[in-house]
Amino acid sequence: MPLKRAPLGERPELLKMTHINKTFRGNVIALNDMNLTVNQGDFISLLGPSGCGKSTALRLIAGLMHPTSGSITWQGGQGEGDLGVVFQEPTLMPWARIKDNVWLPYRLRGKTYGQVKDEVLAALKLVGLEKFQNAYPRELSGGMKMRVSIARAMVTKPRLILMDEPFAALDEISRHKLNNDLLALRDAVGCTVVFVTHSVFESVFLSDRIVVMAARPGRVIRELEVAAPYPRTEAFRTSPEYTAYAREASDALHFAMEVAA
Amino acid sequence: MSATDTLPDTTAPDSSAKPAIDLDEERRARRAKVAAIARWLLPSLVMVAFIGGWQAYVTLAEIPHYILPSPLLIAKTLVEDWALLWPAMVTTGRLTLLALLLAVFGGLSIAVAFTQSRWVEMAMFPYAVILQVTPVVAIAPLLQIYVDSAFLAALLCAWIVAFFPILSNTTIGLKSTDHNLEDLFSIYGATRWQRLRFLAAPSALPYFLGGLKIAGGLALIGAVVAEFVIGRSGTGLGLASTLLEASYRFNFGRLYGALILISVMGVVIFGLMSLISHLLLFRWHESALKRD
Numbered sequence: 001m002p003l004k005r006a007p008l009g010e011r012p013e014l015l016k017m018t019h020i021n022k023t024f025r026g027n028v029i030a031l032n033d034m035n036l037t038v039n040q041g042d043f044i045s046l047l048g049p050s051g052c053g054k055s056t057a058l059r060l061i062a063g064l065m066h067p068t069s070g071s072i073t074w075q076g077g078q079g080e081g082d083l084g085v086v087f088q089e090p091t092l093m094p095w096a097r098i099k100d101n102v103w104l105p106y107r108l109r110g111k112t113y114g115q116v117k118d119e120v121l122a123a124l125k126l127v128g129l130e131k132f133q134n135a136y137p138r139e140l141s142g143g144m145k146m147r148v149s150i151a152r153a154m155v156t157k158p159r160l161i162l163m164d165e166p167f168a169a170l171d172e173i174s175r176h177k178l179n180n181d182l183l184a185l186r187d188a189v190g191c192t193v194v195f196v197t198h199s200v201f202e203s204v205f206l207s208d209r210i211v212v213m214a215a216r217p218g219r220v221i222r223e224l225e226v227a228a229p230y231p232r233t234e235a236f237r238t239s240p241e242y243t244a245y246a247r248e249a250s251d252a253l254h255f256a257m258e259v260a261a
Numbered sequence: 262m263s264a265t266d267t268l269p270d271t272t273a274p275d276s277s278a279k280p281a282i283d284l285d286e287e288r289r290a291r292r293a294k295v296a297a298i299a300r301w302l303l304p305s306l307v308m309v310a311f312i313g314g315w316q317a318y319v320t321l322a323e324i325p326h327y328i329l330p331s332p333l334l335i336a337k338t339l340v341e342d343w344a345l346l347w348p349a350m351v352t353t354g355r356l357t358l359l360a361l362l363l364a365v366f367g368g369l370s371i372a373v374a375f376t377q378s379r380w381v382e383m384a385m386f387p388y389a390v391i392l393q394v395t396p397v398v399a400i401a402p403l404l405q406i407y408v409d410s411a412f413l414a415a416l417l418c419a420w421i422v423a424f425f426p427i428l429s430n431t432t433i434g435l436k437s438t439d440h441n442l443e444d445l446f447s448i449y450g451a452t453r454w455q456r457l458r459f460l461a462a463p464s465a466l467p468y469f470l471g472g473l474k475i476a477g478g479l480a481l482i483g484a485v486v487a488e489f490v491i492g493r494s495g496t497g498l499g500l501a502s503t504l505l506e507a508s509y510r511f512n513f514g515r516l517y518g519a520l521i522l523i524s525v526m527g528v529v530i531f532g533l534m535s536l537i538s539h540l541l542l543f544r545w546h547e548s549a550l551k552r553d
Contacts, residue, residue, distance in 0.1 A: 062448050085448055091441040095463040095545045107459070108449040136545045 005190065008208055008225060011039035013075050014159060014192055015061065020070035022056055022218075029217035030056040034070075036211060036220070038160065038194060043186060045195045045203035045210045047249065049257055053218020054196045058162050061194065074159075080109060084153030084161040084191075088168055090145035092137040092152075099124065099133040102152045116155075123155040124148075126185055143174035150182070154189060163195045167202070176237075179205055183232060200253060204245045205237060212249065214256035221259065222252040327511045335521070338514030346503065346515075350522050353484055353499035357530070360419030361480040365473065367420065368427030375428075376435040376461065377453075393425040397483060401490035415491050419483030426475040434468025435461045467546050470538040477530040485523065500526070 005011075015038040022031040031053040038044060046054040059065050061072060062085060074082070084105075092101045099113075102123055106116040113120070124130040127147035129140075137145055146166060153161050167175040179202060186193060197203050203210050204226055212222040226245050228236065236242050282290070312332045318324070319331040326334055339346065371389070375382035401418045408414040438460050446456055488501035500519045507515035542548060 059444075062444070064444055064447055080450070083448060085445060087441045087444075089441060091439060091445060093442065093460070093463065095466070104445075104459075105449050108446065108451045108455055138545060138547070 005041040005230075008042075008227070011041050014038050014040045014042075015072065015074050017057070017061070017072050018070055020057070020060065020072070021068045022053070022060065022065070023068045031060075031067075032217040032219040034218075034220055038192060040159075040192055041190065042209055043183075043193045043195065043207045045197055045207040046213060047197060047200065047203045047210050047253060048213030048218075048221075049198065049215050049253070049260065051215040051218065052213040052256070052260075053215070054213055055164055056218060057213075058164050058194065058196055061160075062162055081105065081156035082159045084156065084158040086146075086149050086153045086161065086163040086166045088165045090137070090142070090149040092145055092148055094137050096136075097133065098129065098135050098137070098140070098148055101137070101148055102155050104152060105156050119155055123151040126154065126188060127151045127181070141174075142170055143178060146170065146178060147181070150185070154185070154191065157189065157191075159192060161191050161193050163193060165196050165198070168197070168199075175202070176234075180234070182206065183230065187231060200246055200249045201237075204242060204249055205232060210249055210252075212252040212256055215260040221256045224248055224252065327513055330513045330517055334514045335517045338512075339518045339521070342515055342518060345498075346500070346518060346522060349498050349500045349503045349519070350526065353481075353488065353501060353523070354526060356415060356419060356487070356499065357480045357484040357526070360416055360423055360483055361477055361530075363416070363420050364423035364427055364476050364480060368424045368472070368476070369431055369469070371424075371428050372431035372435060372465075373457070375432050377457075382432075389425065389428060392421060397422045397486055398490065401486060405491050411491055415484070415487035418487040418491070419480050422483035422486075423476040423480035426479065427469065427472040430468045430472030430475075431465050434465025437468070438464045467542060467548060470534075470541060474531065474534045474538065477534040478527060481523070481527050481530060 017034055017036045020031055020034040021029075023029050034053070034057060036044075036057070046057060048054050056065075060067055062083060063078075092098075093104070096104075099120055100107075102120045103113055103116065106119070107113075121130055121133065124133055127150055129144060129147055129151065132140065132144070137148070140148065149166070153163075167178050170178065182193075183206065185191075193206075195203070195206060208226055208230075210224050210226060211220055212224070213219060214221045224245075228241055228245065316332050319329055324331075330338075371385075375386065397418055400421065401414075404414040404417050405411065408417060435457075442460055443456075446460055451459070484499070485501040488499045489505060492502060500523050504516055504519040504523070507513070507519060
């Protein structure tokens, strides 16, 4: 049952970053006055060259570090299980079976496996891996491990999922497949995603909003909307519309590289 | 999302099931089979040749038994002195295992303390190293003076040698957790205990088991040293004291018998530790992964 998403511009606010600055030791400015509003149902890509602070922004949202100044506010406050994270590596516990890996977010909140078995299996089913619930991570391919990682991020039905270049280490075929699957998943569970990438094509294919960032100091250069309708299929990848958006994003990225140099 | 991916084939290729194997594969399969047999056969042959040569040398050169006993004499002594050697082996074995158990307990506790508090580690680690690098043979006589119970002194002696590899390996293991998993645990608000139990401990397990393998051998060495230095008063008549006594009496058959039994104990301990390690790791750890 695909959930109805409000059109861009009419979505209620979920999270707001206002005047975020982050300075590291040695006066390295990782982020300079970043403002970003994440609305419910958004698929936002943070696109930029290395060192533009996109991963820093993600870590700030995740609460893994605190901004030097500025604020991050959740609409209605941040609750337990509001956040799911997918890293560049699958980051599974090699000693735990697949189902136990997906159980982890609940387990750390004191839930026994029996209490959340249905949720765990449902999440695995969503990524098509329920048959492998008893396997160990090393028995799975890279793409499958990444899907387990996605299932783990989604199992608590979080309001926001953060993804830090999750498909960068995969081959192109797996990556395309996971792109498609991710969009299907998003339609199925209706989650909000902030996605870090340095691939123009990936960002255009996935997102409805692209935030282009520049380095030294890390900052937001442009924000563009990809108004192409979902569901987006393989045909979208070769459409003129896609190419036009890709050009726009690519130009913005080049501009970002120039101002940094 | 579809489940069209399949598990990689982890079962060994079954050569009989496939009718057509090319020449290259056949040669490779044959080579693997030969290697599997040779792995047992070659050391056995070396052993037979060595013992045979030894026996021949002693017999032909008429070497007196108090200089070099023949393998046959040693075998005979092993059987005849079994009533004496077996209890000695039990005694040494008990000391070794007890020391190893305490080393595991002590090494693990101190390692956890070290990783839970950086201050404790900074303050104590140098002393753990000093304890380790000072030869145990040099410490043993002191233990005998200061510790009233000789058995306790012997145990302490074996413990000191055995605990360090467990401590240092486990400490490294507890610290070598995946940083992304650390972050994940933070995001999900894991407590200190959950971190230790669900993340640090399983990460440290392979390191700990590596330390355990070394500690098993060292516990035996510690026990032997303790028996040599502290003597039968403390430990009862163990294999090492039996060996020492046999050498005073020029009973070289018994000396070699005791020596062989000590070796056997070392091998058994190593085998046991390897088995434990395999059982705990074979499902998930890379070290237990078989590649063709």
